[in-house]
Amino acid sequence: MxxxxxxxxxxxxxxxxxxxxxxxxxxxxxxxxxxxxxxxxxxxxxxxxxxxxxxxxxxxxxxxxxxxxxxxxxxxxxxxxxxxxxxxxxxxxxxxxxxxxxxxxxxxxxxxxxxxxxxxxxxxxxxxxxxxxxxxxxxxxxxxxxxxxxxxxxxxxxxxxxxxxxxxxxxxxxxxxxxxxxxxxxxxxxxxxxxxxxxxxxxxxxxxxxxxxxxxxxxxxxxxxxxxxxxxxxxxxxxxxxxxxxxxxxxxxxxxxxxxxxxxHRTLLSDVLENGSADASLYIDETDLPKWEYLKGAKKEVRKTKAGFEYNYSEGSMVFPDALDQPSRTIITGEGGKSPSRFKHVVQTKKGLRRLSPVELERLNMFPDNHTLLEGIPDAKRAFFMGNALxxxxxxxxxxxxxxxxxxxxxxxxx
CATH class of the missing domain: 3.40.50.150 (Vaccinia Virus protein VP39)
Structure with a gap:
């Protein structure tokens, strides 16, 4: 055929x-x-x-x-x-x-x-x-x-x-x-x-x-x-x-x-990591760690709307850092960028805590390494692509x- x-x-x-x-x-x-x-x-x-x-x-x-x-x-x-x-x-x-x-x-x-x-x-x-x-x-x-x-x-x-x-x-x-x-x-x-x-x-x-x-x-x-x-x-x-x-x-x-x-066979998050070659910019600064821990943690607090209305807000904790002995969580479009976030992946490595690289995100979607690498396209956009991909x-x-x-x-x- x-x-x-x-x-x-x-x-x-x-x-x-x-x-x-x-x-x-x-x-x-x-x-x-x-x-x-x-x-x-x-x-x-x-x-x-x-x-x-x-x-x-x-x-x-x-x-x-x-x-x-x-x-x-x-x-x-x-x-x-x-x-x-x-x-x-x-x-x-x-x-x-x-x-x-x-x-x-x-x-x-x-x-x-x-x-x-x-x-x-x-x-x-x-x-x-x-x-x-x-x-x-x-x-x-x-x-x-x-x-x-x-x-x-x-x-x-x-x-x-x-x-x-x-x-x-x-x-x-x-x-x-x-x-x-x-x-x-x-x-x-x-x-x-x-x-x-x-x-x-x-x-x-x-x-x-x-x-x-x-x-x-x-x-x-x-x-x-x-x-x-x-x-x-x-x-x-x-x-x-x-x-x-x-x-x-x-x-x-x-x-x-x-x-x-x-x-x-099951592929785990640890299997896709770039061992030792991840860019230094991916590592989390110690001064940012409390913000990451807060966002990933459980919360029960009173919040206010812009109009001044108070309401009770609660959410459970996320695994932090991400478990390496499991498949990864779902990649979302906001995965890129340095700012602390509840939903971005963070892994523990010998050098410290870091976010995932564009290549690792590609691997999680089973794309070839550097498929999205192109001059003029920032890493945050490459992460966005993988959040949208299958x-x-x-x-x-x-x-x-x-x-x-x-x-x-x-x-x-x-x-």
Missing amino acids: QKLKVCELFAGVGGFRLGLEKTGRYAVVWSNQWEPSTKMQHASLVYEARFGPQNHSNSNIEEVATAEIPDHDMLVGGFPCQDYSVATTLKNSKGLIGKKGVLWWSIHRILSEKKNKPNYLFLENVDRLLKSPSAQRGRDFAIMLRSLNDLGYAVEWRVINAAEYGMPQRRRRVFFLAYHISTELFKSLKNSNPKDWLLKDGVISTAFPVEKTAQNPVSFDLEQNLVSLSNHFNAEKGLSPFLNSGICVDGSVFTLKTTPSYDG VVGVVEQIGSALFQKISEVEKQVQS
């Missing part, structure tokens, strides 16, 4: 591309990266430096005509988590849609307008997508599933914590794959036992095995009218009905709580399992 042609949206510094290209089964034919409200397009500069400027777009995707995007077999991207509510346009009651600037609708537009729709989608988001917004838990994900079904796709998803499969960072993200109705994989999913698909036969369960479960699945149908679905889904403000694994075909949802099954190993394993599954089902048809 030939390599699958990929379109990478919201490309960042190329995590999806790295993971897919490592399998040797995919070729990126077009990519887009645009950071709103910033003049310097740092992530796009890194992307071009690593992969070349050919077929790379650094324009606002909302303003890129679908005709400019070449046909492709698979569309991938980690799109921003936003409010995905739906409305109708006043001029045309059938016209969808979502608010301007909400980038899910750019994916939706491309899929709607493409005459040759991509056969496969591979998307990623924060795991809270399954339970947002707080007033209608699960509504946003319901809108996505229904709109993908309407466009001819069946969907499977799983929340994956990379560390539970031996990777160096505790990073939970929801990954979802979609298969177009014209593909053998769509038929295979539609005709399968949903529980078997989620526990052993599906693409994600092949890539990331789970234990057999005695827990009862949840099944329900999604309303067909998107505006009505947006207005009424889970309006009684209960828990989200979406569990950490599931499929959705023709508006019917089947969702199940699964537990990871893994007993292989764990490359997760993409590689799902990408590999997907290609294998496509080959299998096509062979079965031919025989």
